[in-house]
Amino acid sequence: MVLDGVTIRATPYRWRDPTSIPVRPWVYGRWFLRGTVACLIAPGGVGKSTLIAGTALAMASGDPLLGKTVWDGPKRVWLWNLEDDLDELSRSIQAAAIHHDIAASVLNDKLFVDSGMEGMALCTATETNGQFKLLVPVYEALSAELVRRGIDVLIVDPFVSSHEVEENANSKIDKIAKAWGRVAKAANCVIILVHHTSKAGSSEVTAMSARGAVALINAARTALVINRMDEKQAERLGIPDNERRRYIMVQDDKHNRAPAEKADWYRLASVDLGNGGGGNILPGDNMAVVEPWSLPDPFENVTxxxxxxxxxxxxxxxxxxxxxxxxxxxxxxxxxxxxxxxxxxxxxxxxxxxxxxxxxxxxxxxxxxxxxxxxxxxxxxxxxxxx
Missing domain, CATH: 1.10.10 (Arc Repressor Mutant, subunit A)
Structure with a gap:
């Protein structure tokens, strides 16, 4: 049909042999898919950074350290943290490596880490005097570096620090999110945007608990949420309240709102980095690491x-x-x-x-x-x- 000089034509569907359709290019379990954007949503203090460190190490090593399959072997992972310095990031990564017995040789240049606190800032969009500007050259440079390094997964933590735009403006956040999606497509990688929850959010974190515009969640293929074990669950399982904070649940709230029994559970263990000294020297750092955990089955060994x-x-x-x-x-x-x-x-x-x-x-x-x-x-x- 031609209307006002514009031509639009519908394309007839071409029947295909189902066996000839390419398999979805999953990277990590059923969470991360190439060419898409994923979000990880959590309040502060529940183990978000710890989970990210463990997940990055699992993908870079190719080992199912946290119970998720790393499809087609080790991946090149780029962790770009805009809040913590390199020392703090190293503490989390090395603690996870100690806990999961990962040697430096296993990574074999598969892990890349940058810190906004160490001069590697990231700004993809600005807003000055009400004028919104998408920094296209930044996205192009990101795409080029992702392709040059062969990066499979880029983790940006947190999303709010990667732009200078009013975070409640849906139309503007939508443009930013779509630009990230184009980068993921161009570089054939997964981009994970780590996001905080709103202070006004409910005690149970859902995708709708994310702070700012909902456009980001709408544009993401996966919206992982982290929840700490609640008091009722702990009481039902006989877990002391002082231990309850060590147990976290992660699930895709956008595509797989499974009950707690079917969600992915993790326990926060402790690892001593061994970087302390004797005498009056400060004690070494004790870091949290995540390990897979399952809800106890009351019928185990019951006949x-x-x-x-x-x-x-x-x-x-x-x-x-x-x-x-x-x-x-x-x-x-x-x-x-x-x-x-x-x-x-x-x-x-x-x-x-x-x-x-x-x-x-x-x-x-x-x-x-x-x-x-x-x-x-x-x-x-x-x-x-x-x-």
Missing amino acids: SRHIAEVQARVAVGAWRQSPQAKDWVGHVVADVLGLNASDKADKARICALMKAWIENDKLRIEQMPDSKREMRPFVVVGEPVKL
């Missing part, structure tokens, strides 16, 4: 014979549902499985098993009179287990 034994003991006694009762049925479960009903973690596991068995009708709840003739919920045998 049908264990359930049958619990049913047999419940059948010949009077056992209460309440964990506060002296004759709590959890004591039976603990005895059969060799657990300690007084231990917080074991008690949490017992409660999880009881909940599942009641839902599966292996055990049932019935209202019965106690020793004082008051009606209380007791646990009785449900459908017998077949051995």
Whole structure:
């Protein structure tokens, strides 16, 4: 059709053999895809920088250090941090290398690190007297260097420090994000923009918790969010509150809003860099590193014979549902499985098993009179287990 001198024509679809369609060029698990922009969103103090260091090391080494596959071998990774100096970045990287037993030779010039605090500033757009300007030469220079070095992954941390534009202006942030997308396409790499959350965000971090314009999240293919284990989860798992902060959950909030049980969990371990000295010299630095962690499975090593034994003991006694009762049925479960009903973690596991068995009708709840003739919920045998 021609309208006002403009011609627009629809293109008929050409049928293709599905087996001939190229596979999506994944770089790292199902998080990072070549030719696209990804965002990592987190509040301060949850382990964002620690996760970035571990992830960069995993991709550069080619090893699934954090449980994610590095497709087609080691990658060239460029970490460009605009907040921390090189000493601080080195602390995180070397701590991760110590923890995961990565030698310098393994990286083999695969890792590149620059710091805005050391003179390597980055500005991709400006706004002066209301005039927005996309610094095209900067993007072109970035593309050229990415291609020259054969960089597979560029991490820019944080995004807010990479431009001088009002971060709530959707139309302007959209132009910046789209320019980053063009760089990713031109260099055939992944660009990860690390982003902070809004102070007004909810306690649970989602993609919508990101500070500033939503245009950045809309332009990204992946929006990873980091959440620390909450109090209810810790209590349910029997994890002490002073240890709860060590556990973080990462998930793609844009394409894979999975429940906590299906998300990627990590634990923050501690590594001593060994850079301290004796006498009155300051102690060495102890750095956090991330390691893969899974939510405990209450049914691990629990067999049908264990359930049958619990049913047999419940059948010949009077056992209460309440964990506060002296004759709590959890004591039976603990005895059969060799657990300690007084231990917080074991008690949490017992409660999880009881909940599942009641839902599966292996055990049932019935209202019965106690020793004082008051009606209380007791646990009785449900459908017998077949051995």
